[in-house]
């Protein structure tokens with residue numbers, strides 16, 4: 055971008071071109087309509103000509119107005135872009151929205167609105183120019199749409215350069231003229247308005263070159279394409295729409311969880327966020343140092359379990375989003391939920407929120423995603439790809455100031471160390487980015503984060519006084535709620551308050567759990583029971599466990615706790631019924647199921663229909679301190695139990711066309727979950743049964759051998775249900791996971807004794823899913839059509855499910871007898887490939903082609919991870 059400035063002698067001159075990291079000084083910007091042959095061009099300015107053109111005057115006036123507004127620099131589209139340079143023109147067209155948005159003031163010069171015509175006697179109508187304003191040509195042109203929407207300050211001027219008013223003052227008139235809603239004019243993010251609504255704003259506007267009607271929408275639709283003048287309007291619009299589809303697909307694929315929903319859920323399950331209990335942090339000197347110190351880039355909040363770190367971070371996020379000084383991306387790790395407990399999930403969540411706020415950054419993801427698709431975020435190399443993308447974004451000069459917040463690093467189960475190294479490295483690379491992380495006092499984490507320069511450490515144990523006051527406020531609030539609900543008399547209320555204050559030991563969680571337990575105790579018995587709540591989290595958990603063991607429902611509760619603890623992601627009430635015999639037949643009785651969960655002390659909590667641990671420390675306690683109680687035969691046996699119950703529930707519920715889609719070509723993206731959902735009880739089983747089978751220590755038990763032998767349970771399941779399972783995986787949007795699972799299963803059965811037939815079947819099933827993943831993923835019922843018909847005639851799966859082939863196809867494609875040696879075809883190069891090499895660990899493949907590119911492929915999934923372009 056180049057700016058204009060008035061020289062001392064009153065002449066106009068251009069600044070240097072601002073590139074990359076250059077800081078652009080505050081500037082004003084002109085919005086106007088063009089007159090052929092009358093505008094001062096870039097060449098005029100370079101040659102020192104153009105002063106005699108009519109357009110020179112408005113440029114000169116624009117400069118004068120800017121000066122009056124205290125702005126030295128200004129920008130005018132006629133002469134600040136070198137249109138003879140295609141690269142510059144392309145860049146300008148794609149940046150114009152941003153340039154208007156970032157201008158301090160935008161002056162709209164209306165050459166067809168005059169204030170001079172106002173009669174002296176016409177005092178009643180202060181706005182005598184209004185009819186001309188309404189009819190102004192400016193409102194009929196295409197490019198002026200973004201010039202109206204993008205800048206926050208738009209001021210309208212008459213042909214005599216008299217100020218008519220600003221965008222806010224004239225809002226009513228502008229709405230009438232343009233039909234654009236007030237919110238959009240006031241600067242609400244345009245993403246709030248549907249694409250169709252945004253397209254309707256340009257419908258009646260015109261542009262001199264037909265393609266410009268599409269190009270002038272780029273900023274408004276937040277897409278970027280190179281202009282190709284001459285392509286025609288229809289094609290230009292098509293390219294814009296295609297680009298939006300690709301962008302939406304990329305965001306959809308990136309989406310693993312919306313951390314905004316996680317935050318809401320966490321706050322709700324933890325009983326709501328209490329402002330008075332986190333406010334202390336905002337005044338804390340360490341926090342202030344991080345907030346204000348340019349050199350303090352990373353704030354690390356550490357403390358023992360239940361000290362309120364997560365809620366503290368929720369509060370900080372609320373505060374940072376109110377002040378809006380920077381964009382904000384955050385992530386809550388939760389060990390109990392396998393969707394959000396890995397290093398890749400953290401980066402995906404942060405990127406998801408970041409591109410939501412600054413969509414232009416999506417280009418860094420698109421570079422790889424356009425080739426590799428969703429596999430980019432999920433396959434074995436996902437971490438490498440995501441961390442590279444993240445690094446690129448941090449180095450992007452257009453990245454706005456950003457806060458990254460990551461809660462509970464200790465709950466990042468997969469890839470914690472590489473995540474820590476990444477944070478340690480990246481937290482100091484950009485002065486525009488600041489980080490907050492929280493963790494328990496774990497040696498691994500301490501060792502890595504202690505090494506980081508530019509950090510501030512905030513230890514909750516060293517801020518005992520503030521935490522103690524915050525816990526006291528929490529206690530008071532909780533006791534008030536309890537007293538109100540249980541109708542305590544003053545004596546009981548004070549006794550509860552006293553007991554909690556004496557024993558809380560600055561631990562929020564302990565207070566929350568005791569209050570939860572007190573809720574279940576009748577008022578008359580409260581004082582007697584109160585003293586039985588021991589201080590300390592583990593003691594409290596121990597007591598809860600003791601009570602469960604003494605109760606009539608001990609066995610049922612222990613089984614429930616074991617199932618909820620061993621699963622890889624939270625399960626629903628209905629899914630739970632498939633794992634516990636005593637709950638069989640209760641899948642439709644959610645009320646009773648909720649009551650039964652209530653019997654498990656306060657270890658579990660329910661949100662929606664999903665069961666969660668009340669806190670990670672509760673789950674940790676079950677595994678470390680009472681493992682013998684809830685896993686009497688060991689955790690492996692618990693995996694076996696889930697595995698075999700999974701096979702049972704899948705065999706019962708899976709069948710062809712479970713969602714009654716009927717048509718073979720019914721697209722997956724249009725599938726809506728029916729109510730009741732036939733997969734409700736078996737969804738988890740479909741996605742995780744092989745993981746449980748593998749974690750059941752295959753070598754240890756004789757029964758396992760039977761399961762994994764020819765004619766065993768796995769063999770029978772695959773023979774009878776394989777295609778229905780693939781359909782179910784597609785309906786659960788988990789086909790990629792299916793590919794990984796089948797590879798895992800193949801590795802497991804490979805070396806089993808007496809399992810050669812099973813191994814052959816699994817190998818065939820692997821080839822089947824690899825070959826037809828795309829079709830089944832996108833059209834679930836294609837499992838029974840193209841997948842069967844385009845498999846080799848001697849494919850075992852094809853033979854077993856022959857009955858499912860469409861009867862009406864009489865002439866079937868001629869297929870080979872066997873799967874060919876070719877596992878997959880990697881498509882992408884546009885010319886012949888002349889060199890190929892594997893990485894040392896065989897995980898990646900590089901191919902060089904005459905099309906002047908080198909492509910890097912994921913060897914297992916065949917996804918293209920990146921394309922390196924030659925000169």
Ligand SMILES: Nc1ncnc2c1ncn2[C@@H]1O[C@H](COP(=O)(O)OP(=O)(O)OP(=O)(O)O)[C@@H](O)[C@H]1O
Pocket residue numbers: 324325326327328329331332357358359360361362363364365366369462493494528562563566669670671
């Ligand atoms: N500001 C607050 N407002 C409301 N409740 C709070 C607040 N702070 C803590 N709590 C209560 O204390 C409990 C424990 O807090 P939190 O989960 O934030 O602890 P933590 O330090 O993150 O624990 P861990 O390290 O074990 O994950 C919450 O479930 C909630 O009930």
